[in-house]
Amino acid sequence: MLPKxxxxxxxxxxxxxxxxxxxxxxxxxxxxxxxxSSLYEGFATLLHYEIGFNTxxxxxxxxxxxxxxxxxxxxxxxxxxxxxxxxxxxxxLSSVKKAAMPVFAALGGMLVPALIYFLINRDTPTAxxxxxxxxxxxxxxLAVISxxxxxxxxxxxxxxxxxxxxxxxxxxxVIALFYTGNVHLDQLLxxxxxxALLALFNRFGVKNLVFYLIxxxxxxxxxxxxxxxxxxxxxxxxxxxxxxxxxECSPLEKxxxxxxxxxxxxxxxxxALANTLIHFESGMVEGLGSSLGLGIIAGLLVGKxxxxxxxxxxxxxxxxxxxxxxxxxxxxxxxxxxxxxxxTMSVFIALLSFDDVFLQSEAKFSIxxxxxxxxxGGYLILVNVNKKKRTKA
Numbered sequence: 001m002l003p004k005x006x007x008x009x010x011x012x013x014x015x016x017x018x019x020x021x022x023x024x025x026x027x028x029x030x031x032x033x034x035x036x037s038s039l040y041e042g043f044a045t046l047l048h049y050e051i052g053f054n055t056x057x058x059x060x061x062x063x064x065x066x067x068x069x070x071x072x073x074x075x076x077x078x079x080x081x082x083x084x085x086x087x088x089x090x091x092x093l094s095s096v097k098k099a100a101m102p103v104f105a106a107l108g109g110m111l112v113p114a115l116i117y118f119l120i121n122r123d124t125p126t127a128x129x130x131x132x133x134x135x136x137x138x139x140x141x142l143a144v145i146s147x148x149x150x151x152x153x154x155x156x157x158x159x160x161x162x163x164x165x166x167x168x169x170x171x172x173x174v175i176a177l178f179y180t181g182n183v184h185l186d187q188l189l190x191x192x193x194x195x196a197l198l199a200l201f202n203r204f205g206v207k208n209l210v211f212y213l214i215x216x217x218x219x220x221x222x223x224x225x226x227x228x229x230x231x232x233x234x235x236x237x238x239x240x241x242x243x244x245x246x247x248e249c250s251p252l253e254k255x256x257x258x259x260x261x262x263x264x265x266x267x268x269x270x271x272a273l274a275n276t277l278i279h280f281e282s283g284m285v286e287g288l289g290s291s292l293g294l295g296i297i298a299g300l301l302v303g304k305x306x307x308x309x310x311x312x313x314x315x316x317x318x319x320x321x322x323x324x325x326x327x328x329x330x331x332x333x334x335x336x337x338x339x340x341x342x343x344t345m346s347v348f349i350a351l352l353s354f355d356d357v358f359l360q361s362e363a364k365f366s367i368x369x370x371x372x373x374x375x376x377g378g379y380l381i382l383v384n385v386n387k388k389k390r391t392k393a
Contacts, residue, residue, distance in 0.1 A: 020264025021143020024344070027269035028368070031276035040279065047274055059225070068274045069351065072267045074220055074234040079263045080138075080168045081238025082256040087165055090245040091158075100321030101312055102159055105332075106166035108311025109339045110134040113303030117295035126292040129353040131178060132363060133299025135171045135345030137371070138164040139268055141338045144375050145382070152382055153326030160335055163308070171345050172235055179352040180228045187226035191233075194219045198240035205242070207251050212241050229352070268344060275347050278365050292359065293366040300340040300370035301377075308336035334381035340374030343367060 034043050047068075052061035062070075084093075093099040113133035121127045141164055145157055194215050201211050216237040224230035243252035287293050312332050315321040323332070350363035 020139045020268060021146075023265055023269045024139050024143075024272055027272040028276050028343075031273045032278060035277040035279045040277070043277070060221075065274055068271055069348070070224060070230040071220075073271060073348065074231045075259065076263050076267055076271070077172065077231040077234030078216075078238050079234075079256065079259045080165065080172070081235035082241065082252055082259070083161075083165050084169055084235075085239055085241070086243060086252060086256065087162055089243050091162070093162060093166070094245070097321065099162075101315055101323070102162035103166050104311045104315040104321060105159075105308045105336075105339075106136075106163050106170060108307035108309075109136065109163070109167060109304050109336070110170045110307070112307030112310075113299035116303040117299040120295040120298065121291045124291050126295070126354070126359060129292065129295070129350060129363060131171070131174045131349045132346050132353060132367070133296055133303055133342060133370075134167075134174060135342045135349060136164045136167045136304070136339045137341045137343040137345060138168065139264055140341045140343055140371065140375065144338055144341070144379050145335075147379065148382055152331065152385075153324065155324035156327055156331055156335060159324045159327070160338065163335070163339065167339070168345065169235075171349065172232065175229050175349065175352065176232050179349065183227040184225065187222045188228070190222040191219055191226060194222065195236055195240070198237065202240050202242050207242060209241070209251050209255055212237065212251075271344065271348075275351065276364060276368070278361050278368070280365075284362065284365055287362050288366060288369065290362070292362055296346075296363060296366040297370040300342050300346070300367070301337075301374055304340035304342070304374065305333065305336040308339050309333050312336075328385070330385040331382065334378045334385065336378075337374050337381060338378035340378070341371045342374075343371045346371075 034040055047065040048063050050061050050063055051067060054061045087093040088099075091098075093102070114130045117130045117133050118127070121129065138161070141160060142157070145152065145160055198212055198215055198219075206212075216233065219237060220230055220233040223233040223236075238252075241252045241255060243250040249257075288297065309329075309332055312321075313329070316323060323329075346367045347364055350360060350367065354360050354363065
């Protein structure tokens with residue numbers, strides 16, 4: 001008899017994802033308005049204002065922008081890590097058969113966009129941004145598909161969530177391996193020691209979250225000073241928190257339930273507000289035709305759609321996986337295009353890819369345009385599939 005799985009947390013995640021997507025969109029619009037108004041200078045000063053303290057042995061004074069991108073985003077990655085672990089233990093990634101198709105889809109959705117970007121930008125100063133079109137934004141993608149309500153099979157929402165979670169794991173690995181600075185081994189050793197302690201807590205059945213969260217703060221500090229991007233601490237911490245595959249609410253599910261709304265309703269909008277400050281200048285629209293703009297737009301719009309659809313089709317034809325229940329290939333095509341909504345994670349990688357402020361703005365503008373058309377295109381495809389289904393019926 002299969003264990004009874006606690007789906008309450010997943011339903012909560014879907015519900016807040018709908019609201020979070022709307023708030024995220026509003027934050028993007030507000031950020032764009034600020035960037036092109038008299039409020040920009042004051043807002044930029046706020047982002048550069050330093051918060052924290054320094055001592056001879058502790059360095060914790062950073063600009064507000066860094067606290068957002070390295071601190072708050074570590075909490076976002078903690079939630080992503082919790083989702084990944086839960087899906088591995090009890091959800092769409094809990095068996096080879098269940099995990100195969102979203103994993104293959106995510107793999108295609110990462111490799112093909114990166115390849116397209118690389119081919120367009122090779123031997124140029126922007127070649128380092130190949131990771132930008134690899135990411136899918138969970139909040140926006142789920143918000144769009146949730147707008148369709150019951151007109152699409154429920155299995156598609158679960159499939160998209162699993163795909164986006166695997167995609168996030170890939171993005172995390174890319175950040176850790178390719179977008180970090182010089183590595184300090186002593187700080188890494190301290191981090192490894194804390195991680196081992198957390199693993200022991202898990203091994204011996206410690207369920208009080210305090211024993212994980214307090215060491216997690218130190219884990220973040222040492223990883224931040226090691227040269228590896230601090231957000232990775234959130235994922236590592238998540239994988240040490242205990243869970244189960246029964247209806248009993250585990251420490252992991254409690255923490256995920258606690259974090260879901262603050263992350264989707266506060267942290268992600270704050271990140272968007274701070275990082276979508278695109279000051280529109282003459283020539284920016286023309287810049288969409290540059291190698292950087294073309295690489296991002298083609299990667300997200302074409303690469304994601306082709307990669308997700310083709311790898312999914314191949315995995316089914318080779319009998320390594322099967323379509324989600326009630327889904328047809330046009331549904332997967334629509335989901336593939338929704339995967340091109342790379343807003344949050346793509347912007348995050350763009351900031352790590354370039355030091356030049358103009359290149360960052362050009363990348364963010366290209367991501368914004370590509371994500372908008374990916375969302376509209378994916379929505380129209382899925383709506384059209386449903387209309388044809390009703391007409392045939």
